[in-house]
Amino acid sequence: MNAAPQEAPPERERVLDVRGLTIGWGDRVLHHDLTFHVDRGEVFAILGRSGSGKSTLLRFLIGLERPIAGDVDIAGQGPVDLTTGLPPFGVMFQAGALFGSMTVGENVELPLAEWTDLPPKAAAAIARTKLALVGLEGAFETLPSELSGGMVRRAALARALALDPELLFLDEPSAGLDPITAKEIDDLIRTLNESLGLTCIVVTHELESIFAIADRCIVLDDRGGGIVAEGDPRALRESTDPRVREFFTRGGRG
Amino acid sequence: MTAAAAPHTAGASQRASCDPAASFTIERAEGGVRLSGTFRTTDAARAWDELHAAFAGAGPGELALDLSGVERIDGGVIALIVAARDELAALGVNARIVSTPEHVRPLFELYGGLEEASVRAPRPALGPIEAIGDVAVRWAAATRVAVIFLAEVASAFVSLLRRPRSAHLKEVPWLVQRAGFDALPIVSLISFLVGFVMGYQSARQLERFGANVYVADLVGISITRELAPLMTAIIVAGRSGAAFAAEISTMKVSDEVDALRVMGLRPIAWLVVPRLLALVLVLPILVLVSDVIGIAGGLVVAVMSLDVSASAYLLETRRGLVPWDVGQGLVKSVPFGLAIALIACQQGFAASGGAESVGRRTTTTVVTCLFALVLLDAAFTFTFRMLGL
Numbered sequence: 333m334n335a336a337p338q339e340a341p342p343e344r345e346r347v348l349d350v351r352g353l354t355i356g357w358g359d360r361v362l363h364h365d366l367t368f369h370v371d372r373g374e375v376f377a378i379l380g381r382s383g384s385g386k387s388t389l390l391r392f393l394i395g396l397e398r399p400i401a402g403d404v405d406i407a408g409q410g411p412v413d414l415t416t417g418l419p420p421f422g423v424m425f426q427a428g429a430l431f432g433s434m435t436v437g438e439n440v441e442l443p444l445a446e447w448t449d450l451p452p453k454a455a456a457a458i459a460r461t462k463l464a465l466v467g468l469e470g471a472f473e474t475l476p477s478e479l480s481g482g483m484v485r486r487a488a489l490a491r492a493l494a495l496d497p498e499l500l501f502l503d504e505p506s507a508g509l510d511p512i513t514a515k516e517i518d519d520l521i522r523t524l525n526e527s528l529g530l531t532c533i534v535v536t537h538e539l540e541s542i543f544a545i546a547d548r549c550i551v552l553d554d555r556g557g558g559i560v561a562e563g564d565p566r567a568l569r570e571s572t573d574p575r576v577r578e579f580f581t582r583g584g585r586g
Numbered sequence: 587m588t589a590a591a592a593p594h595t596a597g598a599s600q601r602a603s604c605d606p607a608a609s610f611t612i613e614r615a616e617g618g619v620r621l622s623g624t625f626r627t628t629d630a631a632r633a634w635d636e637l638h639a640a641f642a643g644a645g646p647g648e649l650a651l652d653l654s655g656v657e658r659i660d661g662g663v664i665a666l667i668v669a670a671r672d673e674l675a676a677l678g679v680n681a682r683i684v685s686t687p688e689h690v691r692p693l694f695e696l697y698g699g700l701e702e703a704s705v706r707a708p709r710p711a712l713g714p715i716e717a718i719g720d721v722a723v724r725w726a727a728a729t730r731v732a733v734i735f736l737a738e739v740a741s742a743f744v745s746l747l748r749r750p751r752s753a754h755l756k757e758v759p760w761l762v763q764r765a766g767f768d769a770l771p772i773v774s775l776i777s778f779l780v781g782f783v784m785g786y787q788s789a790r791q792l793e794r795f796g797a798n799v800y801v802a803d804l805v806g807i808s809i810t811r812e813l814a815p816l817m818t819a820i821i822v823a824g825r826s827g828a829a830f831a832a833e834i835s836t837m838k839v840s841d842e843v844d845a846l847r848v849m850g851l852r853p854i855a856w857l858v859v860p861r862l863l864a865l866v867l868v869l870p871i872l873v874l875v876s877d878v879i880g881i882a883g884g885l886v887v888a889v890m891s892l893d894v895s896a897s898a899y900l901l902e903t904r905r906g907l908v909p910w911d912v913g914q915g916l917v918k919s920v921p922f923g924l925a926i927a928l929i930a931c932q933q934g935f936a937a938s939g940g941a942e943s944v945g946r947r948t949t950t951t952v953v954t955c956l957f958a959l960v961l962l963d964a965a966f967t968f969t970f971r972m973l974g975l
Contacts, residue, residue, distance in 0.1 A: 396844055418850035429841035433833075443849050446751065 344371040346408075347499050347531045348393070353402035355385065355392045361400065362388060363558050368550050372498070375525050375532045375545045377565065379579065380552035386535045387426065389552065390503055393533070394423055407499065418447050421499040422492030426507065428484040430476035436463065436487045437472035443494040462490040466520060482513035489520065493530075500524075502534045506541050518544045539580065551576055612636040615652060618681075622655025627662035637670045646678040654685035664690075664697045671699075735854075735932045739862070742855035752852060753859040758867075761860055765826040766868035770875065773821055777876040780813055781805055781883025789892050798892045802899045803906035805884030810907065814876035815869075815915040816963050819922035822869060823955035827930040830861050831951035834934025835944045843935070858931040865923035873919045877912060910975060918966050925958045 348370040356362040362385045370376040380386040391397045393404055395412030404411050407420045430439050440459035444450055450458070460472060466486040476484060485505055492500055505521065506514035518541045524530045525545075536542060542549065542565050551561040551568070553575065561568050561576040569580045610623030610633065619640045625633055641649075651671065667683070674681040683699050694700055712720060746753045788804050834857055837843050846853045881903060888894040933947040933954070 391844075394848055396847060414847045414850060415852060416850075419848060421848075423845070423848040425841045425845055427840060429845040431842055431845070432836070432840070446849065446851060 344373075346370065347372045347374075347406070348376075348533065349403075349405040350393070351403045351405070353392065353404060354400040355389060355397070356400055357397075361556070363552065363556055365402070366558055368559060368562060370531060370533055370548075372531055373525070373529055374547045375521065375534065377542050377546035377549035378533065378535045378552065379537065379542060379549050379565075381537065381554040381579065384552040384554040385556075386537075386552050387503055390501055390533075390535050394421065394501055395419065418443075418495065420497065421501060422495070422497040424485070424488045424492045424500065424502045424505060426503040428476070428488035430484060430487055430491070432476055434476075435472065436468065436474050436476060436479070436490075439476070439487060440491045440494050443491065447495060459490075459494065462493055463487070465493070465524075466490045467516075482509050482517065485509070485517055486520070489517075489524075493524070496528075498529075499531045499533070502532060502536075504536055505534060506536070506538055511540070514538065514541060515544070517541075521545050551579055611655075612640050614640055617648070618650030618652055618684075620652040620655060621667075622657075624657050625659040625663040627660040630660075630662050630666055633663050634666050634670075637666065641670065641674060641679075644674065644677075644679050644681075647680065649674065649679050649681040651681055651683045652685050653683060653690070654687060656687055656690055659690050659693065661693060661697060664693055664699055668697055668699045731936065732932060735935065736928070738854045739858055739928065739931075742852060742859055745852070745855060746859060753855045754857070755860060755863075757860040758864050761864035762868055764829070765822060765864050766872060769821060769825055769868075769872060772825070773818055773872050773876055774879045776817055776821060777809070777814060777880040778883040780817060781809055781880035781885075782887055783883075784808060784813070784880075785884035785887030786891070789887060793892070798888070798894050799898055799902050800906075801884060801888050801892060801894070802881075802902035806881055806903045806907045807911055809880035809884070810877050810911045810915050812915075812963070812967070814880055815873050815918045815922060816959065818869065818872045818876045819919065819926065819959050820956060822865065822872065822923070823926045823930075823959065824952060826865065827926045827951050827955045828948050830927065830930035831933045832944055832948045834931055835937030835947045838935060838937045839940055839943060853935070857934075858927070861931055862924065862927040865927040866920055867923075869919040869923035870916045873915050874912075877915065914966075914970060914975070918963065921962055921966075922959055925962060926955050929954050929958060 346369045350366055350368050353366040354361060354364050355366070366389070378386045378389060388397075392399050393406075393412075395404075395414045406412055409420060412419055430436070431442070434442070437456065437459050440462050441452075441455045444455040444458055445452070448455070456472075460469075463469060463472060466489050468483060468486050468490065471479065471483065471487065476487065479487060489502075489505075492502075502521065506517045509517065521532055521534070522545050525532055532545075534541075534545065546565050548563060549565045549568070550559045552558070553560045560573060561571055565580070568576055571577050571580070610621065610625050610629070612619060612621050612633065614620075619637070651667065671681045671683065683694065686694050686700070691700075742753070785801050785805050788801055789798070792798055792801055792804070834843075837857070843853045843857075846856055885896060885899045888899045889896055930951045933951040937943045937947045
């Protein structure tokens with residue numbers, strides 16, 4: 333750095349900035365003092381064994397739970413407050429969380445109907461396009477209970493993308509799917525990331541999908557020790573830290 | 587690995603306790619207890635009894651569990667031996683498992699039989715005073731949750747005034763149909779029967795005084811003032827209250843409520859406000875229907891077995907009833923509807939976990955609703971009386 337005036341690498345815009353975040357409820361602290369950030373356009377993975385609190389961390393990031401301490405800053409707008417309007421991101425829940433009383437099409441239309449003044453016909457047109465984007469053209473009139481596991485994830489992805497967020501949170505997008513379907517979902521995430529410039533934050537323990545999609549990742553300790561590693565998953569595979577090494581060589585299934 | 591020790595393959599028929607290969611002995615030996623033979627899980631009950639018989643009277647000190655004679659042993663029996671050892675340890679007997687044959691060693695290791703006995707301290711039972719305190723703390727927590735819920739509902743109504751779209755008002759007509767229209771057959775049937783039974787029971791008494799025609803007053807007043815609002819509310823609590831609680835708690839446990847939140851929608855406004863409006867709209871109408879049909883039930887009795895003509899019955903009903911009799915029932919039905927919707931939705935939102943929680947919340951909803959309805963009804967009757975209405 334003391335060399336001749338070199339061109340500084342372009343400062344990448346931070347989409348998510350987490351500083352000193354302590355998560356848990358009351359006296360039960362799950363992780364203490366977490367600090368990490370996600371740049372625009374990245375696919376960022378939050379890794380850890382079962383029970384390491386990665387899905388819980390996601391709930392704190394998206395504002396479903398109130399942190400004990402620390403800040404979560406999304407898109408430079410400060411901490412998320414879900415009660416004040418449309419949050420600047422989409423979320424795909426682990427089991428899809430599609431509204432069971434509505435058709436798949438209505439599920440995707442819902443955010444559009446609530447947050448835009450589009451006439452119903454236009455909202456339906458957008459919903460159809462989003463469903464086509466995830467490969468569910470024919471499922472508009474289907475009820476979520478009639479879909480297979482992989483289709484539920486696709487529909488949930490379409491709903492999360494309904495309002496074209498720039499940031500997408502995905503909780504275990506391919507967990508419990510067969511390897512082929514899981515790979516299709518991974519490919520879909522990668523495609524959306526590359527073609528739409530969508531920043532994705534993925535909670536997962538599937539090694540296959542980590543190496544397939546993640547640019548960068550953090551690994552959470554399963555005994556509340558915070559972040560044990562951060563960086564490119566392909567580089568972390570060579571880590572000397574036994575906890576990290578074990579995760580990447582034996583898989584996250586705990 | 588244990589199969590190597592027992593030459594025959596274990597078929598289902600051979601697992602029966604009469605199987606000679608599955609015989610074992612548990613006997614006292616010097617310094618402890620000796621186990622030998624073949625131990626199958628199907629004989630585990632006998633093994634458990636005999637182990638305890640062998641341990642009876644063991645005083646503090648060392649005790650060896652000699653397994654050298656074990657030919658074959660199932661995991662279930664190993665678990666029992668380990669459990670018995672831990673029981674002894676709790677009594678101060680240091681029982682050690684010794685001479686485990688090589689071929690069953692891995693199984694014992696798996697079941698924790700080779701480790702030191704672990705003594706689990708029994709959880710102290712709550713004393714009476716602690717138990718009372720425990721109940722009080724739970725009640726305080728539940729009350730707090732309910733008060734917060736009420737405050738959120740109130741704030742949802744305020745924001746509804748500012749931004750009507752924040753509530754899912756589109757859902758109201760559908761809910762009205764489900765809670766109201768679909769309930770008409772059962773409300774009608776029950777009202778008719780209640781009117782009929784009331785008329786029939788009172789007829790015997792009134793007949794003795796030749797006051798047959800007053801059955802109209804009796805049925806009319808009790809139906810409109812008390813029975814119609816209460817019966818209708820109970821039916822609605824059982825139908826719609828239970829349905830709302832089950833629906834919302836299922837949404838809660840499958841993350842659908844969280845999905846609403848991350849779309850920037852307020853679940854309370856979205857789910858509770860339409861249900862509340864629907865029940866408040868529906869209950870008075872159902873009560874009116876119930877009034878009419880209940881009186882009709884009394885009329886049928888009067889005509890059939892009291893020699894009162896239909897026109898005389900209706901005339902007497904009109905003479906005996908004042909508008910406030912009907913009005914009182916209608917006034918009560920509004921808070922009844924509010925109570926049912928609030929209890930059901932609050933229970934729904936309190937769900938967490940899985941399917942078991944949905945069932946529990948639904949049950950609690952119906953029971954709490956019945957309790958609240960009877961309590962409210964008593965309070966109204968008392969208040970109206972005090973006000974001289």
